[in-house]
Amino acid sequence: MNRLGLPLVTISDNPIPDAVIGYVSVQGAESVFGGKAKRLQKTARAYHAKKADRDSVRHNLEKSGFIILAESALGLSVSAPGGAYEEITGGRLESKEILLNVDADYVMYITHVDIIGDKQPRTLGVGSVKSKNLKADGVVVERPRFFHAVFPSPISPTSPKFHLRVPSDVGIALNAVAAHQLGHRGDGVLVAMPDSGEYRHPFFSANGFQLKTTITVVPGTNRSKDPVGHGTGESANIFAVAPGAVLQAIRTSNSAGKLVGAIAGFLQAKDLNPQPRIITNSWGGDQPFPPSGPPDESELALAAEIQDGIEQGILVIFSAGNGQFSIEPQVPGVLAAGGVFLDSMGSLRASDYASGYQSPWFDGVNVPTVSGLVGMRPRAQYLMLPVQPNCEIDQDESEPDPPVDSTSDGTFSNDGWALFSGTSAAAPQLAGVSALILGAKPNLSPAQVIEALTKTATDVTAGSCHPRFNNPATAGFDIATGAGLVNATAAVQFALDNF
Amino acid sequence: MLDDYLELILRWSAQGENLEAKSWLEKNGLSTSRMKNGLLITGSRSQIETVFSVSLENRELPFLLPIPVELQSSVASITLPKPRSYHL
Numbered sequence: 001m002n003r004l005g006l007p008l009v010t011i012s013d014n015p016i017p018d019a020v021i022g023y024v025s026v027q028g029a030e031s032v033f034g035g036k037a038k039r040l041q042k043t044a045r046a047y048h049a050k051k052a053d054r055d056s057v058r059h060n061l062e063k064s065g066f067i068i069l070a071e072s073a074l075g076l077s078v079s080a081p082g083g084a085y086e087e088i089t090g091g092r093l094e095s096k097e098i099l100l101n102v103d104a105d106y107v108m109y110i111t112h113v114d115i116i117g118d119k120q121p122r123t124l125g126v127g128s129v130k131s132k133n134l135k136a137d138g139v140v141v142e143r144p145r146f147f148h149a150v151f152p153s154p155i156s157p158t159s160p161k162f163h164l165r166v167p168s169d170v171g172i173a174l175n176a177v178a179a180h181q182l183g184h185r186g187d188g189v190l191v192a193m194p195d196s197g198e199y200r201h202p203f204f205s206a207n208g209f210q211l212k213t214t215i216t217v218v219p220g221t222n223r224s225k226d227p228v229g230h231g232t233g234e235s236a237n238i239f240a241v242a243p244g245a246v247l248q249a250i251r252t253s254n255s256a257g258k259l260v261g262a263i264a265g266f267l268q269a270k271d272l273n274p275q276p277r278i279i280t281n282s283w284g285g286d287q288p289f290p291p292s293g294p295p296d297e298s299e300l301a302l303a304a305e306i307q308d309g310i311e312q313g314i315l316v317i318f319s320a321g322n323g324q325f326s327i328e329p330q331v332p333g334v335l336a337a338g339g340v341f342l343d344s345m346g347s348l349r350a351s352d353y354a355s356g357y358q359s360p361w362f363d364g365v366n367v368p369t370v371s372g373l374v375g376m377r378p379r380a381q382y383l384m385l386p387v388q389p390n391c392e393i394d395q396d397e398s399e400p401d402p403p404v405d406s407t408s409d410g411t412f413s414n415d416g417w418a419l420f421s422g423t424s425a426a427a428p429q430l431a432g433v434s435a436l437i438l439g440a441k442p443n444l445s446p447a448q449v450i451e452a453l454t455k456t457a458t459d460v461t462a463g464s465c466h467p468r469f470n471n472p473a474t475a476g477f478d479i480a481t482g483a484g485l486v487n488a489t490a491a492v493q494f495a496l497d498n499f
Numbered sequence: 500m501l502d503d504y505l506e507l508i509l510r511w512s513a514q515g516e517n518l519e520a521k522s523w524l525e526k527n528g529l530s531t532s533r534m535k536n537g538l539l540i541t542g543s544r545s546q547i548e549t550v551f552s553v554s555l556e557n558r559e560l561p562f563l564l565p566i567p568v569e570l571q572s573s574v575a576s577i578t579l580p581k582p583r584s585y586h587l
Contacts, residue, residue: 196585218504230585260504262583264541267532285581298508298561298580304535319586393587424586 012095014111016082020093021142024066025075026057026135033121033128033138048073053135060134064088075136082113089139090130091117098124100144113141152416154206156384159410162344163419164373165384167207167240173342173373174429176241176488179436184492186242186435192276193238193428194265195231195283196257198249199388200224201416209239214249215268217261227257229387229394234282234424236385237372241432241488244439248272257392259283263302270309277438279309280317280431281328282424289325289468290360299327306331315438315446317430319423320368321355322380323466329367330359335434335450337426338368340460340485341376349463350473350480353380354423356465358479368482369450370457372426377466378404381419389416433488441495448499454483456490505547505555507540507564510575517573524550524570540577555579 025033026049030041041047049057058068058076065084070077082093094116097109115127125141156165164170171177179185198214214223226232231249238245252265262283269279285299295303309316310333318329320338329336339354350356351374359365375382379401387394390413397409397418409419434449444452454477464472465480473480511517521531521538527550529542540547548555551564562579570577 228585230587254504259583259585261506261541263506263508263539263580264532267534267539283583283585285583287581296561296578297510297576298578301508301510301534301537301578302580308535322586324584324586420587422587427586 006099008099010097010109012097012111014095016093016095016113018081019079020082020085020113021069021077021079022085023075023077023140023142024057024061024136025138025140026054027137028074031137033126044074049075049135057134057136061088085115085127085139085141088129088131088134088136089115089117089120089127091115091120091127093141096124110144112143115139115141151202152386152389154202156386156417157411157415159384159419161381161407161410161419163382163384164342166236167243170237170240170373170383170429174241174433174486174488175490176433176436178489179492180243184436184440185244186432186439187244189242189245189278189435189438190248190274190276191238191245191278191280191431191435192248192250192269192272193231193235193280193431194250194252194262194269195234196228196253196259197221197226197231197251198235198247199226199229199232199391201232201386201388203236203386204239207239207243209243210246212246212248214251216251217264217268218252218254221251221253221255223251226251226388227255227391228253229391229418230282230424233385233387233393233418233420234428237383237425237428238280238432238435241429242435242439245432245435248276263305266302266305270305270312270314275312276314278315278317278431278434280427282319282427284318284321284324284326284328286321286324286326289357291325295327295361303327303331306334310334310446313445315434315449317427317434319427322353322422323355323468325355325357325468327361330362330365332362332365333446335370335430335446335453336368336482337423337430338371338465338481339374339423339426340371340481341382341463342373342485347462348458348460348485350460350465351375351380352377352464352466353421354426354465355469356471356480357469366477366479366482368423370430370453370483371460371481371485372429373421373485374423374426375421380421381409382421383425384417384419385425387416387418390414393418393420430486433486433491436488436492437495440492441499444495444499448495452491452495452498453486456487456494457482457484458487459484503543505542505544505579507547507577507579508534509538509540509577511537512573512575514573520570520573551577
């Protein structure tokens, strides 16, 4: 057993691959197989095989179905179906799961192939040779190995631009710390997030945050990569508020990082088992505003899916948009996340980066419902978030963007950190606050969670939302910020006191 | 420019869900997921252009695809919706 209380080795359900890569050692004066002394000779020349023996072994291996990948004076690197290994060893190939430190403190079961049998060595992946005529003294099945890549720091870099850090500053600014101290951390609340992907940034493991293995939607995409950095960075906002929440990331981007499977990702999120309590979405479409008519049927089809999720008891959150106008945050019952900017003096104002409008399609719906922390135009470089090093966001934000912004975010283009926000950040912040509420009161409906958020939000009375809509923040509920900036501890207390 | 992987939204005709139509799409290499009021069809652009006998080059979105003969009795519409983007 290891420190996680898990067995180091278990039997695997994974089949033996069609092609198993391995190494066959040709007999020389000395052998590393079968000898008593487990040490290297003073020179590798002791292991060199005669050319005639190497030729003989190569010939016999090819007859048994092996493909020779490379050859040295000591042996041959080979590829063959499992049956070929069994033929020359007399053993049997078996899959095993071995618990390994994969990277950046992530411990995972990794499938290995072992050669087992009465006359086989106990060492994992090592086989003896059955035939005395084959001048080989041992067989090794290649073990999975990992790149010793340089991982980004789990601690964010500094930047001359005013910004907030995760998890600390965002948790403080949304008044989540007092809730944490009272034991409300969103423990075990499952949050699904269809987005660009989830890179295994050390920020998450160093803070002990829980992420399930990412699900991919687009065939052929890597579950460990996030070529844009959007999903990775924005998901940090959830944990800044709810450190005990569990994230199920769903990668909906293609290999280039473009969002091509958003609808499929949303459907998969709804269909998860166990079902998530929250689906947070930092994406959407864009339509003319004001619209020339009702939404088309493809938009309504997605709206019906969203509505169905809410009716199943899932809290569905959509970002209001950064000047965009789209159907997702307008669907009745959705928690639409807008933007409020907290400046260096502690003052609040509506973010002019965030959309704010009354729905022309659904009576009584305001976008946003309530707001999270979002930066200001032109670039909303406001939250220092972890991303995949050298990804699109890491590069873009580290460059000036003349003529609107002559400075960069002050980070390197490959350091795995970038300053950005947008209502993409507000949605997972609201997901975090909602997870705190659901952790404290698990049986609440989406409508009750929204009531707790809106009844306790801090009113914002300064500034205006995005100029496309140009609505001012005013005393009380307003179009620009909805109910204002969420107040995590107050929202949890409201839920405990009133439901 | 359209991407390699596309999502289409199918709306059933008044008779409702038709498993034969779903099966026909899957036999032609497309993936399907049941939606509240229809079907989400996903696949590569080339697969979709082949199955629906249509070029998707330079189409204004949303775009209504022609319905293949095999689906005409059960399907009201198949739409390539407007793209979605990150709210970065």
